[in-house]
Amino acid sequence: MRVELIVDDDRLFESGRRLTLQNATGRLDEEIEFFRRQHGRCVLKMRGIDSISDAEFWIGAEIRIPIQEIGPLESGWFYTFQLKGCRVLTAGGEYLGIVTDVLDSGGTEILKVEREKEETLIPFAQSYLKRIDLGQQLIEVDLPEGLRELNK
Secondary structure (H helix, E strand, O other), X not given: OEEOOOOOOHHXXXXXXXXXXXXXXXXXXXXXXXXXXXXXXXXXXXXXXOOHHHHHOOOOOEEEOOHHHOOOOOOOOOOHHHHOOOEEEEOOOOEEEEXXXXXXXXXXXXXXXXXXXXEEEEEOOOOOEXXXXXXXXXXXXXXXXXXXXXXX
């Protein structure tokens, strides 16, 4: 299977490591047979997925790794999954919503923040992010004037 990595540590995909594939219609907990980079792409072979039709079932699936197997990051760095579910407040204390996704725009990641029927897209840039407290699941932002209006 060809996979898109959002981490740079190939050691997470060593042969024999157990992973979970999860999509809307199924879940598979299985071992990695092999992983390699080929022509700028990542190729992963899981036990039990032995044909193209088997692999097609998992198109769009998430690959999940137990958190205890993921190494700690340097201060100021975060995994995408850690940001999802965080409450987002302005520096003045206004509640903007909850981070529901982190979008890869090909450059700077974008926080997708939802509140009821309102969506705000916030560039994951140090100039806008004033404080991130993962323990409290809180992100404090200082947005430039007009950014929220661009989302409407």
